[in-house]
Amino acid sequence: GQQLNQSPQSMFIQEGEDVSMNCTSSSIFNTWLWYKQDPGEGPVLLIALYKAGELTSNGRLTAQFGTTRKDSFLNISASIPSDVGIYFCAGQLSGGSNYKLTFGKGTLLTVNP
Amino acid sequence: NAGVTQTPKFQVLKTGQSMTLQCAQDMNHNSMYWYRQDPGMGLRLIYYSASEGTTDKGEVPNGYNVSRLNKREFSLRLESAAPSQTSVYFCASSPRAREITTDTQYFGPGTRLTVL
16 A cells, blocks of 8 residues: 655754655655644644645745655744644545545654743 | 534543544535544544545454444444554544545544543
8 A cells, every 4th residue: 555654753953943854655646735733633734735846835834745746845944832743744646536645654843942 | 613523532441342433524525534543653544434425444444333424424433442442533524526636634633542
């Protein structure tokens, strides 16, 4: 089945630093999604990418859909304490009756004030 | 809009007990999903319902059953709970409209289940 490798598994950074995380897949996807999960909550969608090569921003967050359709990255600029949480990538290969998501295992981000 | 709601938020069961996790969405979405989240494993799909009246197995369906009661509600049942089913369970929904080729899932707050 499809597998997503998300890295790094965890990051400890100082407030104000930039963060970068990425996901690579063994197969292609049509859609890449990035979610953030706060402690005790469900994942919340941050950015959705629908085209290979697409670069999309949401405030201090920027994500790109890799040109091979097998990878994506998420950057967070000028991190703040509320950025703490687990970040998940998810890939979707839509078509026919298949709209299921494949999730990475997450990147745990800790921001030291 | 409450979005996706789940009940209960927490539950402790003894091995062999049964229970049903409830999920409802008020976004008029067509598709609904049940995931479990375990440390270091990310989110794994248990069952999904592409539309009202249909259900399909996901990656880890063993030990679970589901019911798509109507368009709003999708329940997950554990008939005989086992310690291996200790996990956090998330319900999600997505529009999955016929005229779009992509789909985005929105998640509930989760149910934290412990099986002793």
